Amino acid sequence: MPNKRTAFFISDGTGITAEALGRSLLAQFEAIQFEMITKPYVNTEEKALQLVALINQTCVDEQQRPLLIDTIVDQKIRRIINTSQALNIDVFSTFLAPLEEELQTHSTYSVGKNHALTKEKEDTYKARIDSVHFALDNDDGARTHHYDKADLILVGVSRCGKTPTCIYMALQFGIKAANYPITEDDLLDSELPKALRPYRHKLFGLTIEPERLASIRHERRPNSHYASLKVCQREVQEVESLYQRHNIDYIDSTHYSIEEISTRILAQAGIERRFRPSI
Amino acid sequence: MPNKRTAFFISDGTGITAEALGRSLLAQFEAIQFEMITKPYVNTEEKALQLVALINQTCVDEQQRPLLIDTIVDQKIRRIINTSQALNIDVFSTFLAPLEEELQTHSTYSVGKNHALTKEKEDTYKARIDSVHFALDNDDGARTHHYDKADLILVGVSRCGKTPTCIYMALQFGIKAANYPITEDDLLDSELPKALRPYRHKLFGLTIEPERLASIRHERRPNSHYASLKVCQREVQEVESLYQRHNIDYIDSTHYSIEEISTRILAQAGIERRFRPSI
Numbered sequence: 001m002p003n004k005r006t007a008f009f010i011s012d013g014t015g016i017t018a019e020a021l022g023r024s025l026l027a028q029f030e031a032i033q034f035e036m037i038t039k040p041y042v043n044t045e046e047k048a049l050q051l052v053a054l055i056n057q058t059c060v061d062e063q064q065r066p067l068l069i070d071t072i073v074d075q076k077i078r079r080i081i082n083t084s085q086a087l088n089i090d091v092f093s094t095f096l097a098p099l100e101e102e103l104q105t106h107s108t109y110s111v112g113k114n115h116a117l118t119k120e121k122e123d124t125y126k127a128r129i130d131s132v133h134f135a136l137d138n139d140d141g142a143r144t145h146h147y148d149k150a151d152l153i154l155v156g157v158s159r160c161g162k163t164p165t166c167i168y169m170a171l172q173f174g175i176k177a178a179n180y181p182i183t184e185d186d187l188l189d190s191e192l193p194k195a196l197r198p199y200r201h202k203l204f205g206l207t208i209e210p211e212r213l214a215s216i217r218h219e220r221r222p223n224s225h226y227a228s229l230k231v232c233q234r235e236v237q238e239v240e241s242l243y244q245r246h247n248i249d250y251i252d253s254t255h256y257s258i259e260e261i262s263t264r265i266l267a268q269a270g271i272e273r274r275f276r277p278s279i
Numbered sequence: 280m281p282n283k284r285t286a287f288f289i290s291d292g293t294g295i296t297a298e299a300l301g302r303s304l305l306a307q308f309e310a311i312q313f314e315m316i317t318k319p320y321v322n323t324e325e326k327a328l329q330l331v332a333l334i335n336q337t338c339v340d341e342q343q344r345p346l347l348i349d350t351i352v353d354q355k356i357r358r359i360i361n362t363s364q365a366l367n368i369d370v371f372s373t374f375l376a377p378l379e380e381e382l383q384t385h386s387t388y389s390v391g392k393n394h395a396l397t398k399e400k401e402d403t404y405k406a407r408i409d410s411v412h413f414a415l416d417n418d419d420g421a422r423t424h425h426y427d428k429a430d431l432i433l434v435g436v437s438r439c440g441k442t443p444t445c446i447y448m449a450l451q452f453g454i455k456a457a458n459y460p461i462t463e464d465d466l467l468d469s470e471l472p473k474a475l476r477p478y479r480h481k482l483f484g485l486t487i488e489p490e491r492l493a494s495i496r497h498e499r500r501p502n503s504h505y506a507s508l509k510v511c512q513r514e515v516q517e518v519e520s521l522y523q524r525h526n527i528d529y530i531d532s533t534h535y536s537i538e539e540i541s542t543r544i545l546a547q548a549g550i551e552r553r554f555r556p557s558i
Binding site for chain 2: 005030098139164168171257
């Protein structure tokens with residue numbers, strides 16, 4: 001039995017939902033290596049026919065049928081896609097029927113309806129952009145005089161993952177997250193850095209395994225004092241005792257993706273997601 | 280018939296897949312107003328039991344059953360959740376069976392398996408962080424001497440959406456996207472700004488409706504020359520003719536979400552997503 005398989009994630013919109021769902025499902029089959037191909041904006045009959053031809057060709061080439069996870073809403077397009085020889089995991093056909101029955105109403109089946117930026121969503125868009133700019137303006141301790149407006153201030157040693165986490169929280173959840181780097185100087189002091197003291201309740205700490213930190217720092221400044229394992233070990237140890245001394249909640253980012261770090265912090269800090277992005 | 284309904288998006292991981300799928304499905308029912316509640320990290324029997332109690336209480340309070348979209352992998356947890364009185368859209372139960380049959384193997388059903396940062400994924404993580412730092416370092420024309428390393432250089436007038444788009448492309452798809460603001464001075468010149476000339480093939484333009492631009496700029500600098508409709512109209516008109524003159528592909532960001540702008544640019548420019556984040 002071959003243990004390689006091609007999977008198509010297909011959508012008439014961004015393809016993000018199909019991709020997220022497809023990956024979650026396929027991750028359950030560790031023995032198989034998947035070649036994953038995302039095809040967004042399959043929104044014309046011509047594109048759908050081209051795609052069917054590609055899928056069927058893949059079927060011939062690999063002598064087995066590909067998998068197809070689709071979130072196509074438009075029925076005409078979906079009917080074309082369904083003629084392909086792939087195993088079709090058809091999300092909307094499967095789940096809209098029970099929802100229609102439960103809600104006693106027909107679904108609108110309108111292409112990309114949840115993507116459109118309606119008047120109502122413009123406020124969300126602005127809040128989101130605001131949060132992104134907040135994260136950028138308050139990155140790396142650049143400014144500390146807006147901390148009163150922050151939902152959260154992420155602290156940690158250099159290169160432990162603060163910046164991408166703050167940006168992700170801003171983009172995905174509309175959270176205003178600042179971040180402040182704990183430097184070697186800060187670690188010499190048993191007190192919290194002055195700028196942070198009024199905001200202890202907003203602080204959340206990141207930590208990381210020293211080996212991982214050294215490897216990340218090494219890519220930035222090879223063979224530096226800053227990237228040496230010894231320095232990383234000391235900084236991590238000291239920052240963790242700082243967290244404990246000041247009763248600051250923290251998590252270890254070593255084995256997590258940015259999505260996991262972000263959602264775990266929000267869950268642990270009890271901060272509600274401001275909104276759900278329309279993808 | 281009541282036209283309000285509570286929907287729970289439940290996961291033993293980040294909840295991002297359940298949320299994305301749930302929103303896509305519910306967006307098809309425009310007549311109904313949904314109260315959406317995301318519960319990530321439901322990964323112990325205790326948390327599952329608490330959640331069932333909350334769902335059942337909601338059922339009593341609202342005198343109708345809530346909807347439940349879940350991507351829980353752990354079978355023990357899922358069995359508990361299934362005892363609730365909600366209408367259960369159970370993604371894994373529904374789709375894993377046909378996949379198991381097709382792939383002739385059992386799924387691993389391992390909690391959060393696709394979230395774990397395995398050795399193999401560390402490279403992806405690093406590439407992703409690199410892309411984010413590239414976007415930040417090359418934001419707003421701050422530096423132009425790394426444009427040779429860019430996958431894409433996004434251009435447009437101030438506040439048309441360049442920064443969040445670049446950051447999104449970096450975070451979600453590992454694309455190295457720089458951005459360069461086209462200023463009023465640049466628009467006086469019929470040539471491309473000097474820094475951009477060697478990279479015409481990497482340029483992609485954003486445009487926006489002048490009214491929307493004025494409204495966004497107005498929030499930043501109320502009643503300024505910069506935010507006046509007249510200035511916005513002129514800048515947008517001139518930047519669009521600049522795109523046309525130099526044969527630069529562009530899209531109008533006015534009615535799109537950041538996800539849509541990003542994925543449309545990649546599709547139009549023919550740039551492949553570097554990776555798919557593990558959510």
